[in-house]
Amino acid sequence: MSELVDRIVANVVRLEVRLLACQARLEADTDPEALHDLRTTVRRLRSLLRPLRGLPGVVQLEMSASQVGVLTTPLRDLEVLAAHLQDKGYPIQAQRRLQQLSGSYARVADSEQLAQLLMILDMFPRFLRAAEREGLLRGLRKRIEKVLEKQWQTLEAALNDPGHDRHRVRLLIKRVRYAAEAYPELNQLPPLVVTRLKGAQQALGEWHDAWQWLLQAEQQADLQPCVAQWQATLERGEKRADKALVKLSAACFHS
Numbered sequence: 431m432s433e434l435v436d437r438i439v440a441n442v443v444r445l446e447v448r449l450l451a452c453q454a455r456l457e458a459d460t461d462p463e464a465l466h467d468l469r470t471t472v473r474r475l476r477s478l479l480r481p482l483r484g485l486p487g488v489v490q491l492e493m494s495a496s497q498v499g500v501l502t503t504p505l506r507d508l509e510v511l512a513a514h515l516q517d518k519g520y521p522i523q524a525q526r527r528l529q530q531l532s533g534s535y536a537r538v539a540d541s542e543q544l545a546q547l548l549m550i551l552d553m554f555p556r557f558l559r560a561a562e563r564e565g566l567l568r569g570l571r572k573r574i575e576k577v578l579e580k581q582w583q584t585l586e587a588a589l590n591d592p593g594h595d596r597h598r599v600r601l602l603i604k605r606v607r608y609a610a611e612a613y614p615e616l617n618q619l620p621p622l623v624v625t626r627l628k629g630a631q632q633a634l635g636e637w638h639d640a641w642q643w644l645l646q647a648e649q650q651a652d653l654q655p656c657v658a659q660w661q662a663t664l665e666r667g668e669k670r671a672d673k674a675l676v677k678l679s680a681a682c683f684h685s
Contacts (some may be wrong), residue, residue, distance in 0.1 A: 438557070445478070449547070453468075466506065468502065469499065472498050474611065477498075481573060491551060495553075497546070498543045509527075523656075566647055578606075578610075589675055606627065633670045
């Protein structure tokens with residue numbers, strides 16, 4: 431048991447260091463990948479925590495991580511859209527979005543949400559060690575394995591549903607991917623499965639971006655010139671995503 435707890439603590443510390451580095455990069459406001467890396471690190475933390483629910487400090491840490499996600503999601507969406515508009519030859523529209531982002535990275539770095547997350551994260555290894563001493567971690571390995579298995583079952587059920595929600599499937603794929611990375615000793619994935627997960631996540635992400643942008647175009651007049659292109663991207667993305675999900679299902683559940 432101690433070995434597993436040691437690995438979890440080491441993972442928590444590693445994620446804390448990455449978050450502190452992201453915070454410094456956001457504060458400097460010179461790194462276009464800082465926000466994305468912050469969000470990815472928070473997502474990895476939440477994947478690490480999900481099987482630990484019920485242990486001291488986990489609820490508070492999950493809530494803080496969620497609040498950072500809520501704070502940064504609209505900023506990341508704006509960031510992605512601005513980069514896309516610039517790449518597709520719409521510099522005026524891109525510049526408007528970049529102006530909206532002005533100062534936001536420093537505000538995230540100095541935000542109460544991020545400060546709260548870092549404070550609780552710093553204390554969390556002590557909570558785990560105390561729980562271990564008090565015998566609260568008995569059966570932890572089985573608990574984690576049960577949660578990981580349930581995540582795969584949920585994904586399989588979603589893939590087998592003819593009317594599945596692509597957005598939900600995308601989130602489920604992220605969940606199993608990051609959980610496998612958080613607990614590699616308990617959830618080792620064959621290389622083909624990893625490839626199919628990444629491929630499906632990417633295809634669904636492209637589809638999701640086009641879907642989101644079309645919704646925004648209904649409210650933002652300067653995006654109208656992009657609508658036809660995004661509609662075509664959405665239709666192509668649906669087909670690519672569906673093919674990727676078929677390959678994923680075959681690799682994960684029918685081998």
